[in-house]
Amino acid sequence: MNFIVTGGLGFIGSHVSSQLLGKGEVTIVDNLHTGKESNLPQGCNFIKGNSGQLKDRVNGGINAIFHQGIFSSAPMYKQNVFLASRAVSEFGHLMEFARVNDAKVVVASTSSLYRGIPGRQKEDVHIEPFDFYTKARYKMEKIAEEYSKNYGMKNVVLRYFSVYGPGEAHKKEYANLISQFIWAMERQEGIEIYGDGRQERDFIYIADVVEANMLALEYGDFGIFNVGTGNAYSLNQVMGLIEKLAGKKIKTKNIPNPIDDYVEHTLADTAKAEKLLGFRAETDLETGIRKSMGLVQP
Numbered sequence: 001m002n003f004i005v006t007g008g009l010g011f012i013g014s015h016v017s018s019q020l021l022g023k024g025e026v027t028i029v030d031n032l033h034t035g036k037e038s039n040l041p042q043g044c045n046f047i048k049g050n051s052g053q054l055k056d057r058v059n060g061g062i063n064a065i066f067h068q069g070i071f072s073s074a075p076m077y078k079q080n081v082f083l084a085s086r087a088v089s090e091f092g093h094l095m096e097f098a099r100v101n102d103a104k105v106v107v108a109s110t111s112s113l114y115r116g117i118p119g120r121q122k123e124d125v126h127i128e129p130f131d132f133y134t135k136a137r138y139k140m141e142k143i144a145e146e147y148s149k150n151y152g153m154k155n156v157v158l159r160y161f162s163v164y165g166p167g168e169a170h171k172k173e174y175a176n177l178i179s180q181f182i183w184a185m186e187r188q189e190g191i192e193i194y195g196d197g198r199q200e201r202d203f204i205y206i207a208d209v210v211e212a213n214m215l216a217l218e219y220g221d222f223g224i225f226n227v228g229t230g231n232a233y234s235l236n237q238v239m240g241l242i243e244k245l246a247g248k249k250i251k252t253k254n255i256p257n258p259i260d261d262y263v264e265h266t267l268a269d270t271a272k273a274e275k276l277l278g279f280r281a282e283t284d285l286e287t288g289i290r291k292s293m294g295l296v297q298p
Contacts, residue, residue: 002063004064011171015206030048034174050069076174077131104154107144109137111160111263111268123225148221156225157224158213161228162201164179179292181242190251200265201266202229207298215277223277229270241286246293
C-alpha cells in the first residue's frame with residue numbers, strides 16, 4: 001500500500017509515519033512550519049510542501065492519506081488569522097486529490113471543540129466552535145463528511161485529546177503541558193500556570209494515538225471518534241506526579257488566566273471508539289510520564 005502523511009515531520013505525524021512503514025510505502029509532505037527534517041523516519045520519502053499541493057507534487061496510486069499537517073495550536077491562529085482559511089483551503093485541495101485517487105483520508109481534529117461541555121464528552125454532542133482554530137477544524141470535519149456522503153469515501157475524523165510523549169521538543173511553546181513541565185523541571189526554569197492549576201485534561205500517550213490511526217485505516221465507513229483515555233487529571237496532579245518520579249520540584253508561578261476562551265476541562269467518552277474502532281488507550285498516565293522522562297523505554 002502507498003500512504004501520504006501530511007505533517008509527517010511533526011510530533012504525531014512522524015510517529016504515525018514510522019508505524020505505517022510496516023504496511024507499505026510512506027511519503028511525507030511537510031512544509032516545516034513546526035516539523036523538523038531530523039524527525040524523518042528512515043525509509044520514508046519526503047516532499048517539502050503543504051497539503052494543498054498534493055496534485056502537483058505527488059504521483060497517483062495512493063491508498064490512504066493521514067492528514068496531520070494542520071496548524072495545531074489555537075495561539076497560532078490568533079497570531080495569524082489567515083491560517084484558518086488557509087487550513088480549510090488546503091484541506092479542500094487534499095480531499096479532491098483523495099477523491100480522484102480513491103484514497104481514504106484520516107484527518108486529525110481536536111478535543112477543543114468540546115469547550116464548555118461538562119463531564120464525559122461524546123462525539124454526538126452539539127458543537128459550537130468558538131475561535132479561528134476550532135472553526136477551521138470543525139469545517140474540515142464537515143468537508144470530510146460531505147465527501148463521504150457524496151462520493152462513498154471512508155474518511156475518518158479523529159478528535160485528539162491532550163497528546164504527549166517523547167519527540168516533541170521541536171514544538172517548543174506549542175508542546176503538550178506534560179512535556180513543558182518535564183523540561184521546566186530538568187532545566188530548573190520557572191513555568192507559569194494559568195489560574196489555580198485545577199483545570200483538567202484527558203492526557204493520552206503518543207503510542208496510543210498512533211494505534212488509533214492504524215485502526216482508523218481499517219474502518220469501513222465514515223466516522224468521528226474521540227482519541228482519549230476516558231480519564232482526566234488536573235495540572236496540579238500531573239505536576240505532583242512528575243515531581244514524585246523525579247524527586248525534585250517544578251518551579252511554578254500561578255498567574256491570572258489571560259485567555260478568554262480557555263478550555264478548562266476535557267474528558268473523552270471512549271465508548272464509540274471502543275465499540276466501532278476497537279480502540280482503547282493502553283498507557284496509563286504514570287507509565288506515559290515515565291516514558292516521556294526517559295525512566296523507561298518508550
